[in-house]
Amino acid sequence: MTEATRADRVWTVVSAHANSLHVPVSLRLLCQAAAARLPVSGVAVSVHSGRVVSEVLCAIGPLSRELEELQLTVGEGPSLQVLAGGPSVLVSELDSAEQQARWPLFAAAAVEAGVRALFALPLRLGAIRVGVFVLSSDRPGWLPAEDLAEAWVFAEFALRLVLDGLAGVDSQGGDPLVDWLSDSRPEIHQATGMISVQLGVGIAEAFSRLRARAFAQGRPLSELAADIVARRQRFDSKHTS
Amino acid sequence: MRRRPIIMARVPFGDDTMANERLARTLVELADTLVDDFDQVEFQHRLVDRCMELLAVSAAGLLLGDSCDRLRVMASSAENIHLLELFQLQNHEGPCLDCYLTGAPVSHPDLSLASDRWPLFAPAATESGFRTVHALPMRLRSQVIGALNLFHTDSHALAPEITQIGQALADVATIGLIQERALHQQHVLVDQLQTALDSRVLIEQAKGILAERHHIDPTNAFALLRTYARDHNQRLTKLAATVIDGSTTATELLASAPATTSGQGFSPHPQPDAKDRQ
Numbered sequence: 001m002t003e004a005t006r007a008d009r010v011w012t013v014v015s016a017h018a019n020s021l022h023v024p025v026s027l028r029l030l031c032q033a034a035a036a037r038l039p040v041s042g043v044a045v046s047v048h049s050g051r052v053v054s055e056v057l058c059a060i061g062p063l064s065r066e067l068e069e070l071q072l073t074v075g076e077g078p079s080l081q082v083l084a085g086g087p088s089v090l091v092s093e094l095d096s097a098e099q100q101a102r103w104p105l106f107a108a109a110a111v112e113a114g115v116r117a118l119f120a121l122p123l124r125l126g127a128i129r130v131g132v133f134v135l136s137s138d139r140p141g142w143l144p145a146e147d148l149a150e151a152w153v154f155a156e157f158a159l160r161l162v163l164d165g166l167a168g169v170d171s172q173g174g175d176p177l178v179d180w181l182s183d184s185r186p187e188i189h190q191a192t193g194m195i196s197v198q199l200g201v202g203i204a205e206a207f208s209r210l211r212a213r214a215f216a217q218g219r220p221l222s223e224l225a226a227d228i229v230a231r232r233q234r235f236d237s238k239h240t241s
Numbered sequence: 242m243r244r245r246p247i248i249m250a251r252v253p254f255g256d257d258t259m260a261n262e263r264l265a266r267t268l269v270e271l272a273d274t275l276v277d278d279f280d281q282v283e284f285q286h287r288l289v290d291r292c293m294e295l296l297a298v299s300a301a302g303l304l305l306g307d308s309c310d311r312l313r314v315m316a317s318s319a320e321n322i323h324l325l326e327l328f329q330l331q332n333h334e335g336p337c338l339d340c341y342l343t344g345a346p347v348s349h350p351d352l353s354l355a356s357d358r359w360p361l362f363a364p365a366a367t368e369s370g371f372r373t374v375h376a377l378p379m380r381l382r383s384q385v386i387g388a389l390n391l392f393h394t395d396s397h398a399l400a401p402e403i404t405q406i407g408q409a410l411a412d413v414a415t416i417g418l419i420q421e422r423a424l425h426q427q428h429v430l431v432d433q434l435q436t437a438l439d440s441r442v443l444i445e446q447a448k449g450i451l452a453e454r455h456h457i458d459p460t461n462a463f464a465l466l467r468t469y470a471r472d473h474n475q476r477l478t479k480l481a482a483t484v485i486d487g488s489t490t491a492t493e494l495l496a497s498a499p500a501t502t503s504g505q506g507f508s509p510h511p512q513p514d515a516k517d518r519q
Contacts, residue, residue: 005310007310088432088435090432125442126443126445126446127447127486149308150308152308152435153309156308184311185329186325187445190445190448193446193453194449194450194453196450197454198453203485229452229459
């Protein structure tokens with residue numbers, strides 16, 4: 001499993017795309033790579049925004065931005081549902097009585113615009129919820145299971161890029177895969193909770209601060225997290241940073 | 242240096258009738274739990290606890306594969322750091338990984354002789370005091386979604402009937418994870434696994450908040466959450482979310498902790514290295 005895991009495969013696709021353009025990995029590049037890799041016609045990322053319900057951070061494909069903005073206009077739709085804290089929304093055929101009944105305004109308008117299938121995955125990590133990763137298609141039908149699993153991996157990468165962006169952390173050039181395996185370790189999330197209390201900040205910011213310090217110290221995230229949990233390092237004292 | 246065994250070996254049951262009764266009781270109890278909107282995390286922990294009792298093993302863990310192909314711990318019989326490390330290590334090599342990749346049960350009767358097969362895992366497990374290991378697949382038709390990992394401090398292989406019971410419990414764990422609604426849809430499976438894995442993350446974050454607020458360790462923080470959830474008939478994930486958003490305070494959780502446990506388990510401990518920070 002150390003080689004060619006699904007995460008490796010997805011990261012290879014994203015970084016190859018970045019290399020071919022001689023630019024660092026960004027959210028836009030990640031979405032482009034997802035659009036090229038998966039059998040969809042559009043990819044978008046919308047996030048919570050202070051002033052409005054959501055903000056489209058990135059949209060690839062002719063219809064994907066329109067699709068996100070349409071939901072803001074009519075006040076309903078899958079992205080808004082996910083942004084409101086809901087689970088993923090997977091729709092294989094928008095042009096059906098069931099979906100038209102679910103979103104009377106949105107479904108009709110989306111079909112009219114040419115969108116038939118739609119898969120909205122939350123950008124979430126426990127209590128951290130920053131936005132939604134949306135795949136759309138001009139043809140009806142489910143994403144094959146393997147593609148959907150890859151979509152979740154793209155969404156995980158997107159979450160980290162968005163969080164780093166919101167926290168003003170420059171992780172460019174940092175390879176998220178370096179920490180990929182250890183990223184799932186429980187102490188990372190325990191440390192996140194501890195840091196949020198130490199700094200009096202939200203859980204999302206605490207996670208970004210943890211990542212930023214690990215990046216600055218050039219240490220694996222899990223190692224720093226273990227130090228926090230064992231109370232060898234804190235975030236509210238300059239003496240330990 | 243050889244570490245102390247994480248859990249002392251238990252006396253295996255000898256009496257068939259008693260064993261059968263216990264198994265029947267467990268299956269009924271677990272089936273009763275699988276009602277609408279049940280508490281996934283509590284269910285998995287209960288299942289691991291029952292594995293310990295029924296199979297008389299020294300440690301047990303439930304691992305799930307995520308979209309990234311990582312094996313992640315959903316429930317563990319102890320939050321011991323060495324045990325968690327053994328689970329984590331199996332992202333590189335070990336019986337769980339072999340079991341996850343092949344879909345077949347994997348056992349080894351004597352880990353002290355398994356260094357050729359698992360050069361990282363076998364010595365680490367031996368050092369933690371374990372001799373026997375078993376990994377039983379969590380299978381949904383052709384797909385393997387995870388594994389039930391059992392450790393024993395004795396070098397005895399599990400008896401076949403015990404392996405069967407272990408597999409039955411692994412199957413129950415699988416059923417618990419896959420909620421009834423849309424078993425026929427492959428994409429829903431991916432979705433439900435992600436949701437289950439994420440609920441674990443939520444709980445870890447809440448444990449961190451409680452640990453920091455009350456200077457307790459994460460294991461005790463989890464015990465607090467579990468006790469409170471049970472006493473107030475709340476789902477663990479829901480409770481964890483309210484701890485994180487601040488609507489359930491650590492003080493409320495501590496207030497509801499039973500006196501017996503709060504005496505020894507939840508006492509605040511001093512910050513060990515306060516001196517270093519001067």
